[in-house]
Amino acid sequence: MRFDLIGSRESGAVAILYVGEGEDPKKAAEEIMRRHRHVKSVLLRIGPRNGTYRLRPLVLLIGDEDTEVIHKEHGYRLKLDPTKVYFSPREATERRLIAEQVSPGERVLVMFAGVGPFAIAIAKFQPKVKEVVGVEINESAYKYFVENVRMNKVEGKVKPILGDVRDVCPSMFGTFNRVLMPLPKGAYEFLDLGLMSLKGPKGILHFYYWGGEKAHQEAITMVGQKARELGLRVEPLFWRRVSAYSPRKWKIRVDFRVLIG
Ligand SMILES: C[S@@+](CC[C@H](N)C(=O)[O-])C[C@H]1O[C@@H](n2cnc3c(N)ncnc32)[C@H](O)[C@@H]1O
Known part of the structure; x- marks a missing residue:
């Protein structure tokens, strides 16, 4: 069972x-x-x-x-209804690993923010972060995100935005030190937005993808190609399997340094 x-x-x-x-x-x-x-x-x-x-x-x-429940992990609380929003309790370690990389003073963009677990984890683990902006299209998830920000007392640091990243991100291009793209099935369709949101001379992109044994190589090729089209350079830094979908398919994350200008 x-x-x-x-x-x-x-x-x-x-x-x-x-x-x-x-x-x-x-x-x-x-x-x-x-x-x-x-x-x-x-x-x-x-x-x-x-x-x-x-x-x-x-x-x-x-x-x-x-x-509706209140989930607890790493000392913060997340209110949500799993019938209305995406949430995976198995990704608590992934959230901690990302949050631990954030340095004081950073501006971070979480595309596809859900009920806010990455954004809130970052604000809790790195209280000196400058700002974390999260963009989410599902209105139910956005409402929980707003409530979770309040419940965890990170209003001054975390800003939830309701909308489609395609409409929201262009007004924030060139303003973030770090961008997360936690939409494994389809983040590549939004790569231009993720890359363009980073600020020069260099930023960090956390790209999520879904696939088999060679998923990380596919992701590296895809991100490299899109970066070239945009006149940017990327260096893959690290990759890991986040979770298993089936015996030979995984959700993975690849981190890139993006060199701008
Ligand atoms: C895989 S879930 C991840 C949610 C959250 N980051 C987490 O880890 O719990 C992807 C989220 O992206 C949202 N989403 C999908 N397409 C979007 C778009 N074009 N703009 C903004 N949000 C989007 C979905 O509603 C969903 O909540």
Whole structure:
């Protein structure tokens, strides 16, 4: 039986259940409720993430219809409803690894910001960051993002913006030291925006991608090509597998130094 828990003892938690062949979802859900007393609802995953908002189709198997929770990681709290927004509790380490790279005085752009986990992690781990701007298109995610900024008392540092990165980013071109692109299936379509948002003489791009054994090489080629088209130079610095989608497919991150001018 495989499941993720999102939430906390205080707010209650929801379990997202993945059943294998021959497994009885109802029995598995009852077992989870019995073993984890703070679980208020068990949701069954009935398909892969899809659409612009990257939501998982989920059905309530047992428990409370109200699936809003407050998730805790690394000392900050995130309010969200997994039926309405993207959130993965498995990426807590990834958020910490990114936040630990940020230096005092940096301006950071989080494209595809969701309910704000990267932006809030950065402001918490690096309180001397100048500003973290997050752009999100899903109105439900944006509303939670705004509330999470308040709940974690980082209003002075983190600025959520509702909208499509295509409309929002051009007015901020050339103003960030670091840009995150956490949209593994499709970030490459927005590479021009990510690269152009960086400020000279050099910036850092965290590019997320999805693929097999050679995913990092594909990502390096793609980013290099787009940078050349824009008259920029990029140096790959590091790559890692963030999480596994299937036995031979991963979400990966490749970090680049971007040289401008
Ligand atoms: C993979 S999720 C990541 C969310 C968040 N960064 C996290 O780690 O929890 C990608 C997010 O990008 C948002 N998104 C997709 N296309 C977008 C666009 N064109 N402009 C702004 N946000 C977008 C989706 O709604 C979704 O919340």
